[in-house]
Amino acid sequence: xxxxxxxxxxxxxxxxxxxxxxxxxxxxxxxxxxxxxxxxxxxxxxxxxxxxxxxxxxxxxxxxxxxxxxxxxxxxxxxxxxxxxxxxxxxxxxxxxxxxxxxxxxxxxxxxxxxxxxxxxxxxxxxxxxxxxxxxxxxxxxxxxxxxxxxxxxxxxxxxxxxxxxxxxxxxxxxxxxxxxxxxxxxxxxxxxxxxxxxxxxxxxxxxxxxxxxxxxxxxxxxxxxxxxxxxxxxxxxxxxxxxxxxxxxxxxxxxxxxxxxxxxxxxxxxxxxxxxxxxxxxxxxxxxxxxxxxxxxxxxxxxxxxxxxxxxxxxxxxxxxxxxxxxxxxxxxxxxxxxxxxxxxxxxxxxxxxxxxxxxxxxxxxxxxxxxxxxxxxxxxxxxxxxxxxxxxxxxxxxxxxxxxxxxxxxxxxxxx
Amino acid sequence: xxxxxxxxxxxxxxxxxxxxxxxxxxxxxxxxxxxxxxxxxxxxxxxxxxxxxxxxxxxxxxxxxxxxxxxxxxxxxxxxxxxxxxxxxxxxxxxxxxxxxxxxxxxxxxxxxxxxxxxxxxxxxxxxxxxxxxxxxxxxxxxxxxxxxxxxxxxxxxxxxxxxxx
Numbered sequence: 001x002x003x004x005x006x007x008x009x010x011x012x013x014x015x016x017x018x019x020x021x022x023x024x025x026x027x028x029x030x031x032x033x034x035x036x037x038x039x040x041x042x043x044x045x046x047x048x049x050x051x052x053x054x055x056x057x058x059x060x061x062x063x064x065x066x067x068x069x070x071x072x073x074x075x076x077x078x079x080x081x082x083x084x085x086x087x088x089x090x091x092x093x094x095x096x097x098x099x100x101x102x103x104x105x106x107x108x109x110x111x112x113x114x115x116x117x118x119x120x121x122x123x124x125x126x127x128x129x130x131x132x133x134x135x136x137x138x139x140x141x142x143x144x145x146x147x148x149x150x151x152x153x154x155x156x157x158x159x160x161x162x163x164x165x166x167x168x169x170x171x172x173x174x175x176x177x178x179x180x181x182x183x184x185x186x187x188x189x190x191x192x193x194x195x196x197x198x199x200x201x202x203x204x205x206x207x208x209x210x211x212x213x214x215x216x217x218x219x220x221x222x223x224x225x226x227x228x229x230x231x232x233x234x235x236x237x238x239x240x241x242x243x244x245x246x247x248x249x250x251x252x253x254x255x256x257x258x259x260x261x262x263x264x265x266x267x268x269x270x271x272x273x274x275x276x277x278x279x280x281x282x283x284x285x286x287x288x289x290x291x292x293x294x295x296x297x298x299x300x301x302x303x304x305x306x307x308x309x310x311x312x313x314x315x316x317x318x319x320x321x322x323x324x325x326x327x328x329x330x331x332x333x334x335x336x337x338x339x340x341x342x343x344x345x346x347x348x349x350x351x352x353x354x355x356x357x358x359x360x361x362x363x364x365x366x367x368x369x370x371x372x373x374x375x376x377x378x379x380x381x382x383x384x385x386x387x388x389x390x391x392x393x394x395x396x397x398x399x400x401x402x403x404x405x406x407x408x409x410x411x412x413x414x415x416x417x418x
Numbered sequence: 419x420x421x422x423x424x425x426x427x428x429x430x431x432x433x434x435x436x437x438x439x440x441x442x443x444x445x446x447x448x449x450x451x452x453x454x455x456x457x458x459x460x461x462x463x464x465x466x467x468x469x470x471x472x473x474x475x476x477x478x479x480x481x482x483x484x485x486x487x488x489x490x491x492x493x494x495x496x497x498x499x500x501x502x503x504x505x506x507x508x509x510x511x512x513x514x515x516x517x518x519x520x521x522x523x524x525x526x527x528x529x530x531x532x533x534x535x536x537x538x539x540x541x542x543x544x545x546x547x548x549x550x551x552x553x554x555x556x557x558x559x560x561x562x563x564x565x566x567x568x569x570x571x572x573x574x575x576x577x578x579x580x581x582x583x584x
Contacts, residue, residue, distance in 0.1 A: 023561050025581050036444050040487050043447065066444045073445035105425035121485040121509055137487035137513035139571045147580040151561055184430050186479035190508050219482060221508055243518040274431070361440040380483065384459045389439075 002249025004157040005224045006192040009132040009246045013115045020156045020255070029114040029131075032146040034100050035063045036361070037119035042084045042139035045145055052088060054148030059090040060107070062100035064356040069095075070364040090288035097349050098329025098355040101125040101213065106331055108239025112227035113246045117144050122297050122379065123213045127234070128208035129226035130245050132192075135216065155221045156255035157248075158183075158191040162199035164263035169414035171307070173299055175199065176214045178266040179260070181278025182245040189219030191255060191392035194248060199262045200225060206303035207235040213298050214379050217275040236402070257403065267413055269375075270395035273383040281400060281412045288320070289394070290372040292405035294350075295326030295358040298362035299377035302335050308402035309341040311416045317349030318408030324366045325350045326358030350405075362387030375404045420501030420538050421520070423472035427531040428460060432476050433483035434510060436460050438492040440484075452488055462523035464496075471499040475529045475536065478503065481510025490519040500537050502526055502544065515562045516571040523556035 003011065007020060010018040013026035033041050033054075038061050040256055044135070048247045061081050069075040085092035093103050098121070101122055110126050112114055116133035117123065117139040126133035136150070139397060144150050166172075180187075193215045200208070215223025225231075227245035235243075266280040294300070294308050305327060317323045325345055327333035333355050336342050346352060353359075359366035360378040366389035368374050374393045381393035396404070399413035427564055429525050436459050438452055446452065457464040457474075470570040474480075474493065480503035481489060490513050493501065500520035504527075514521040529535065533548040543554040558566070574582070 023559065023583070025583070036484075040491075042573055047572040049579075050575075052474060063574075065440075071445060077444070119485055119487075121483065135485040135509050137485050137509060137516060139487060139516035140492070140512060143571055143581070146575065149581055151536060151583065152583050153559065153561075185482060186505070186507070189479065189505065216483075219479065219507055240450045291557055361444075363440060363444050367441075380433075380435070382433050382483065384439050384441070385435050387439075387441045402581070 001253060002251035003254045004192065004254065005194055005246050005248050006132050006157060006222055006326065007154060009113060009115055010154050011154060012113065014258050018154045020154050022154045023151065024154060025151045026115055027143050028117050028148060028150050029242055030109050030116045031059045031141060032100060032104055032116065032118035032123065033061050033141050034065055034120050035067065035078060035081060036065045036082050036268055037138045037141065041119055041141040042080060044139040044142035048142055048146060050142065050146040053090055053145045057088045058148065061085050061092040062103055063094050064099045065361055066363040067354060067356040069097040074328055096330060096354055099297045099300065099357050102301065102328035102332065105129060105362050106238050106329060108241060111235055111241065112231060113244045115365055117141065117150050121216045124220065124223045125209055125213040125297060127212035127215065127223040128225055129195050129231060130225060132222050132224065134221050143242040155190055155192045157194050157264060158188045159166035159194045159257045160198060160253045161257065161259040162195065162197040162262050163259065164199055164261040165202065166199060166262050166265060169399060169417040170265050171397045171399060172203050172210045172266055174265060174268040175262055176211045176396065177270055177278050178265060180214060180218050180276050181217050182376060185217065185276045186219040186275065191219040192222040192224060194224050196226065201228065203302055206301040208300065210298055217379060226255050229235040248392050267397060267400050269400065269410065270381055272394065275395065277378060281410065283410055284394065284410050287373060287410040288408060289375045289404055289410060290321060291366060291368055291374040292323045292401050293359055293366065293374065293376035293378065294398050295328065296360045296378040297328065298379040300326055300328030300332065302332050304377065305336045305341050306339065309344045309397045311399060311402040312348045313344045313407065315348055317405050317407050320408045321405050322366065323350040323405040324359055325352045327355045329355050359386055375410060378400050419446045419490050420536065421471050421473065423469065423499050425473055425475040425529050425531060425533045425535055426464065426468065428474065430477035431479045431482055432460065434481055434486050434489040435483055437481065437489040443486055443488040446521040449495040452492045456492040456496045468496055470497045473532045473535055474498055474501045476503040478505045480506050482507035484545060487513045487517060490514045490517050494519045494544065509536065515565050518570040524553050526530045528553050
């Protein structure tokens with residue numbers, strides 16, 4: 001009987017053949033925490049009697065959620081992280097470096113077949129690199145920092161087969177929103193999502209990160225893809241480390257399989273206040289917006305900024321709209337500057353903020369006012385998510401957000417894409 | 419472990435932003451302070467309504483969303499005895515066990531808002547005193563029982579120096 005991708009990775013890291021529903025204790029290749037979760041992990045580390053981290057090269061902290069600090073309470077917690085990481089001798093990415101889920105792939109520490117735990121629910125992003133990476137809480141993180149191991153229940157796998165070709169103006173964000181709308185917010189709870197099919201193979205790495213990132217929005221523990229030429233080419237820029245990919249056996253056992261033809265897909269929008277409240281853009285087109293956000297761990301990569309700039313270049317952001325752009329990392333920011341993308345966006349009226357999480361999680365960088373509508377490339381639109389429970393958040397692709405920023409209303413980007 | 423209290427009912431897909439909003443959780447490690455804002459976006463008066471040992475009773479997928487451990491901690495520090503739901507999101511579920519907040523999977527349709535409940539975790543049964551019925555509970559995986567019995571993951575690590583499920 002064959003194995004799925006996640007069964008293979010958990011087998012190689014636990015030293016025992018692993019099948020769905022087994023409980024295993026596995027070795028981890030990287031342990032990551034961010035500024036919303038690391039302070040509690042430091043407290044748990046001390047509570048556990050931890051002295052040193054298991055490996056200085058395999059632990060990292062990132063300050064990205066409230067970065068730079070907007071208030072003194074946050075500053076105290078950031079200071080705690082700086083002091084702890086310095087004392088223990090592991091890497092900490094400070095303000096301005098970017099959002100953890102861009103930085104960790106760029107660090108070269110993660111690749112095909114790796115196993116990563118991160119105290120952030122969107123840690124599943126590295127599934128695009130064929131890594132089993134998953135979100136944990138602060139106490140699990142502390143346990144991983146001390147022992148270099150973590151216990152897992154081996155999940156069942158839900159295979160999403162995406163056939164066909166995405167039409168112009170329709171992107172991986174539209175596809176993942178569509179899938180989440182189809183299976184709902186708990187449609188893959190405790191499962192590993194495996195994304196496969198020609199439409200997934202055709203995606204760039206940036207597009208794949210977006211799909212893996214949002215696996216958690218259907219409850220999945222992981223969002224995995226096979227490694228291919230594109231994966232290894234993407235990694236070459238960041239590391240010469242060799243990785244052993246994990247690929248699913250032909251006779252692997254799946255709990256669920258769904259097939260989709262993406263050729264007729266329209267741009268998708270998730271309406272307030274649920275990520276699975278998804279519809280084609282024309283159902284909400286014309287809704288006035290006051291703020292537009294391009295960035296976050298879902299869609300703040302170079303390709304995303306390029307798609308937005310291609311629509312915005314030479315035009316002006318609507319006078320009733322604040323357009324906020326948060327590049328996902330310093331590297332992305334610099335690349336975008338070199339390409340003239342930042343220039344184009346700023347000239348059109350965008351406000352570019354520090355690489356990091358931007359306004360996604362309601363801590364800073366653009367909290368909406370009561371009654372305002374926001375269209376964002378982020379991954380969550382829960383009530384209050386951006387810091388105001390009386391605001392309304394719509395989720396969409398960078399193209400849809402860019403087009404809407406120009407018109408002041410939710411708009412179909414296909415009218416702007418040549 | 420026994421809890422007796424009143425049921426506070428919530429619907430499906432209660433996410434961790436609703437349990438404790440990001441705008442609060444980044445500011446402090448003072449869980450008593452955070453507890454004052456627990457469930458605020460769903461019920462602004464929730465904190466003041468809870469008496470010691472009361473129970474949160476919800477539908478499916480409770481705790482979906484982020485990995486913030488402040489969510490179970492804020493519930494615990496608000497004096498809630500346990501959370502009962504039809505199902506839980508996985509990161510939240512692990513966080514509850516690790517931090518010692520009892521979570522129980524059961525058919526919560528058998529519980530109405532305000533019902534008086536008695537939860538006996540050792541026996542694995544919930545008594546709905548108001549309705550006069552017993553509700554069966556889905557048992558926890560053995561690994562989680564071990565961690566809970568040790569008092570959470572931190573005491574487990576202090577005891578064994580790492581994961582020990584033998």
